[in-house]
Amino acid sequence: MTIPIPFRLFALGGASLALFAASLSASIPPPPSAVELAQQGDDLAWSITEDLTTEIGPRMAGTEAEAAARKWAIARLQAMGFADVREEPFDMPTWVRGAEEAWLTSPFLPQKLSITALGTSASTGPKGIEGDIAYFKNFDALLAAPDHLVKGRIVFIDHQMVPTQDGSGYGAYGRARFIGANVAAKKGAIATVIRAIGTDDHRNPHTGGTNFEAGVAPIPAGAISNPDADQLVRQWKRARLMRKSETPLGYIAEPLRMKLILTPQNLGIRKSGNVIAEVPGSDRGASPVIIACHLDSWDLGTGAIDDAAGCGIITAAAKHVMTAGQPRRTIRILWAGAEEVGVFGGKAYFERHGEQKHAVALESDFGADRVWRIDFKLPDSAKPLADRLAAAVAPFGVVRGRQPASGGADIGALVAAGVPTIDLAQDGTRYFDLHHTPDDTLDKIDPVQLRQNVAVWSATLAILANSSDAELP
Numbered sequence: 001m002t003i004p005i006p007f008r009l010f011a012l013g014g015a016s017l018a019l020f021a022a023s024l025s026a027s028i029p030p031p032p033s034a035v036e037l038a039q040q041g042d043d044l045a046w047s048i049t050e051d052l053t054t055e056i057g058p059r060m061a062g063t064e065a066e067a068a069a070r071k072w073a074i075a076r077l078q079a080m081g082f083a084d085v086r087e088e089p090f091d092m093p094t095w096v097r098g099a100e101e102a103w104l105t106s107p108f109l110p111q112k113l114s115i116t117a118l119g120t121s122a123s124t125g126p127k128g129i130e131g132d133i134a135y136f137k138n139f140d141a142l143l144a145a146p147d148h149l150v151k152g153r154i155v156f157i158d159h160q161m162v163p164t165q166d167g168s169g170y171g172a173y174g175r176a177r178f179i180g181a182n183v184a185a186k187k188g189a190i191a192t193v194i195r196a197i198g199t200d201d202h203r204n205p206h207t208g209g210t211n212f213e214a215g216v217a218p219i220p221a222g223a224i225s226n227p228d229a230d231q232l233v234r235q236w237k238r239a240r241l242m243r244k245s246e247t248p249l250g251y252i253a254e255p256l257r258m259k260l261i262l263t264p265q266n267l268g269i270r271k272s273g274n275v276i277a278e279v280p281g282s283d284r285g286a287s288p289v290i291i292a293c294h295l296d297s298w299d300l301g302t303g304a305i306d307d308a309a310g311c312g313i314i315t316a317a318a319k320h321v322m323t324a325g326q327p328r329r330t331i332r333i334l335w336a337g338a339e340e341v342g343v344f345g346g347k348a349y350f351e352r353h354g355e356q357k358h359a360v361a362l363e364s365d366f367g368a369d370r371v372w373r374i375d376f377k378l379p380d381s382a383k384p385l386a387d388r389l390a391a392a393v394a395p396f397g398v399v400r401g402r403q404p405a406s407g408g409a410d411i412g413a414l415v416a417a418g419v420p421t422i423d424l425a426q427d428g429t430r431y432f433d434l435h436h437t438p439d440d441t442l443d444k445i446d447p448v449q450l451r452q453n454v455a456v457w458s459a460t461l462a463i464l465a466n467s468s469d470a471e472l473p
Contacts, residue, residue, distance in 0.1 A: 033324050033462065034317070034320040034321045034458040034459070034461070034462040035320075035455055035458050035459045035462070037320040037323055037324060037458070038316070038317070038320050038451070038454045038455040038457075038458040039451070039455055043316075043447065043450070043451065044080075044319055044320075044454070045309065045313045045315070045316040045368075045450055045451075045454045046445070046447055046450060047312070048076065048308070048311060048315055048316070049304055049308045049309045049311075049312040049368070049445060050442055052069065052072065052073075052303075052308045052311070052312075053302040053304045053441070054302075055072060056068055056069045056072055057303075058298070058299040058300070058301065058302055059295060059296045059297045060096065060296065060297070060298065060299040061094065061272055061296040061337065061338035061339075061341045061344070062092055062094030062267070062270035062271070062272050062338065062341075063094065063096065063270075065299075066295070066296050066337060066338070067271070069295050069296070070087055070273055070275050070337065073275040073311075073335050074086075074087060077277040077315070077335075078277075080319055081319075081322070082277035082278060082279060082318070082319075082333065083277070083278045083280050084277065084278045084280075085275070085276070085277040085278075086275070086277075087273045087274070087275055087276075088274045088276060088349070088352060089271055089272070090273060090274070090337070090338075090345070090348035091269050091272075092269065092270060092271075092272045092338050092341070092342070092344045093266065094266070094267040094268065094269070094270040095119055095121075095264060095265070095266055095267070095341065096264060096265055096267060096299075097116070097117045097207075097262075097264045097299065098117075098123070098263030098264050098265060099263045100116055100117055100222070100263075101115065101260075101261040102115040102222065102224065102258060102260050103259045104232060104235055104256065104257070104258055105130060105257045105258065105259050106256075107239055107242060107254040107255075108235055108239075111235075113224045113225075113228040113232070114204070114205055114224060114225045114227075114228050115193070115205055115223065115224045115228075115260075115262075116196075116206075116207045116222060116223055116300065117221065117222050117262045118177060118194075118207060118208060118209065118210040118221040118222060119207065119209035119210060119340070119341050120209060120210055120211065120212065120218060120221075121210065121218065121219075121221040121222065121264050122218040122219050122220050122262075122264075123220065123264055123265070124191065124220045124260055124262050124263065125263070126261070127261075128260055128262075129154075129190055129191060130257060130258065130259040131153055131154045131190055131257065131258065132152075132153050132154070132256070132257055133153065133154050133156050133232075133236065134149055134150050134153040134155050134156065134189070135156050135158065135236050135256075136155065136157050136158065137158050137159070138157065138159045138176070139176040139180055142157055142180065142183055142184065143183055145187070147187045147188055150184060150187035150189050151187065151188030151189070152188060152190060153189055153190065154189065154191045154193060154258050154260065155184040155189040155191070155192045155193070156192075156193050156194070156232060156258075157176040157193075157194045157195065158195050158229060158233060159173050159176060159194075159195055160226070161173040161197055161198060161199050162199060163199040163428075163430065163432060164429070165372065165428060165429050166373075166425060166428060167366065167432065169432075170432065173197055174208075176195075176197070177194055177197050177208050177209075177223065178209075178210065178211060179210070179211055180192055180194055181210045181218070181219060181221035182210070182211060182212045182213055182216055184219065185212065185216050185217060185218065186213075186216055189219060190219060190220075191219050191220040191222075191260055191262075192210075192220070192221045192222075193221075193223070193224055193258070193260070194221075194222075194223050195226060195229035196223040196224060196226060196229070197223070197435075197436075198225075198226065198432050198433065198435060198436075198437065199430075199432040199433050200226065200432075200434070200439075202225065202226075202433075202437075202439065203225045203227050203228065204225055204437040204438050204439055205222075205223045205224050205228075205437070206223055206432075206435060206436040206437050207223065207298050207436045207437075208223070208298070208340075208436045209340065209341055209342065220262045222260065222262055232256070239253060239254045239255065239256045241253070272296070272337040272344060272345065273337050273345075274335065274337050274345045274348060274349055275334075276332065276333065276334055276335070277315075277332075277333045277335075278332050278333065279318050279321060279327065279330065279331040281326070281327050281328050281329040281330040281331070281465065282326050282328055283329065284330070286329045286359070286469065287329065287356075287357040287358055287359040287472070287473060288329055288330040288331065288332045288356075288359060289329050289331050289332070289358075289359050289360055289361075289362075289464050289465050290331075290334060290360075290361045290362075290411065290414070290419075291317070291318065291331065291332070291334070291363070291461065292334040292335075292336055292361070292362070292363040292364075292365075292408065292411050293307050293310035293311040293313070293314050293315075293335055293336070293363065293365060293410075294307045294310070294335070294336040294337070294339035294345065294365060294409070294410055295307075295311060295335040295337055296336075296337055296338050296340055296341075296345075297340065297440070298340055298436050298440075300437055300438045300440070301434075301438050301439060301440030301441050302440065302441050303440055304440055304441050304442045304444060304445055305367040305434055305435075305444060305445065306340075306365070306367070306434075306436065307339070307364070307365045309364075309367060309445055309450065310364035310365045310366075310367075310368075311335050311364075312368075312450075313364045313368070313450070313454055313457055314333060314363075314457065315333060316454045316457075316458075317454055317458040317460075317461045318331050318461065320462075321461050321465055324462065327466050328466045328467070329465045329466070331461065331465050334349060334410065334411075336349065336410040339365075339409055339410055343409045343412065345410060346409055346411065346412060346413060349410070349413075349414075350413035350414060350417070354413065354414065354417060358419045359420070359464070359467065359472040359473060360378070360419065360420045360421060360422060360464055360472055361414045361419050361420070362407075362421065362422050362423075362424065362460070362461075362464075363407060363409070363410055363411045364408075364426075364453075364457070365408050365409065365410070366425075366426045366428055366431060367426055367428065367430075367434075368426075368445045368446070368449065368450045368453060369426050369427040369428070369429075369431070369449045369450075369453070370449040370452045370453060371393070371396070371398050371425065371426055371427075371452065371453050371456040372397065372398060372399065372425060372426070372427050373398060373399050373400070373401045373423075373425040374389065374390060374393055374399075374401060374422065374423070374424055374425070374456075374460070375405040375406075375422065375425060376389075376405050377404040377405040377406070377407075377415070377420060377421045377422070378420045378422070378472070379420060379472070381470060381471055381472075382467075382472055384471070385463070385467055385472070388463060389422070389463055389464075392459045392460070393424075393456050393460060396452055396455060396456050398424075398456055401423075405421045405422050405423040406421070407421040420472060420473075422460065422464075424453075424456055426453065427449075
């Protein structure tokens with residue numbers, strides 16, 4: 001008869017038993033690492049992105065859709081086995097868009113423009129407004145203009161953003177959207193329209209927030225698509241050659257006129273919130289690693305690249321690290337709320353947790369394409385750690401950057417307070433073709449690039465979550 005293994009082991013001598021145990025353990029392969037799990041084709045990031053954009057869709061901050069997304073997120077994170085999954089609510093002012101129409105009305109035949117309101121835009125009222133256009137080739141030209149060239153007019157700010165791998169043009173071109181309406185309002189404009197902050201040639205205007213200083217009355221503010229901006233510029237140039245009247249100093253040109261209907265509403269203070277989950281570390285005294293994305297989106301598309309994919313990427317990486325074995329440090333996952341309209345979630349997190357020591361902070365909020373560069377802003381004690389991280393991601397085609405990491409919007413307050421940060425820079429060449437447009441949909445995500453992104457995040461997070469106190473605070 002066959003003797004059961006326990007009885008056979010009992011019959012063996014000590015040396016034989018040790019040899020048998022060593023042989024048995026050698027035949028059991030080690031558990032897969034987080035990186036290996038990320039490369040096995042279990043596309044958790046894709047699944048999260050697909051499900052969130054399919055089942056919830058657009059998630060405008062402060063709305064019922066964003067509240068539904070938080071409920072969805074809590075259920076999903078709990079189902080994935082994360083610990084201490086919770087919502088941390090906060091209050092925020094809520095703005096929603098209404099009717100959006102614009103026309104060039106004279107001196108040529110009326111032509112309709114593709115327009116969208118910018119966040120915090122004032123309303124024109126349902127009947128709209130009409131006025132002469134004051135043209136400025138860029139934001140700096142508006143800034144330098146005397147008030148009399150602006151007062152009583154609809155300001156148009158022209159510019160043509162160009163694509164870059166690192167998205168570095170956004171800050172310079174984005175000023176027209178960030179504060180252009182505020183500058184125009186202070187100079188007496190009745191409305192502002194900008195060439196959309198985007199690099200595509202589709203008739204999809206790019207939305208986004210604009211900001212008014214305290215004491216400055218908001219004015220209607222919108223963005224038109226690049227092809228429509230081109231048309232406006234052509235008409236403006238031709239109108240400049242058309243004589244309206246003669247003066248001793250020369251002729252006065254025919255004005256280019258626009259009619260604008262934007263009817264957004266301010267709904268007052270509404271609820272938003274952050275969703276937080278954790279991978280508990282084995283050393284509860286060690287400071288946590290925080291990884292962030294934002295759950296809300298603008299309302300024109302389904303928010304796939306901005307930022308459902310970011311939530312998918314960081315969460316998949318955390319899951320792979322957790323599956324590979326308990327890390328030393330706790331990994332805290334932050335799905336921030338209300339980022340698009342003022343980084344309210346990031347600020348609320350800092351108000352609640354800012355005094356807690358964090359080892360390092362990372363954020364994914366730049367689409368879903370491949371990671372191509374890693375940047376560091378770490379203490380001097382972490383130089384060997386940075387070297388180890390750079391070596392770990394190099395096989396994925398990731399180069400080491402020379403500039404300090406800057407973090408992201410939702411971890412910005414932490415980084416400003418001195419928390420170390422690392423940037424896993426994604427390829428942004430096509431990001432601003434899609435950013436804040438109706439084209440921000442799931443089909444724009446490349447699964448191959450997304451998989452590389454998750455693998456890089458998994459490799460990075462596994463090392464950070466097992467770092468020593470000598471390397472990170």
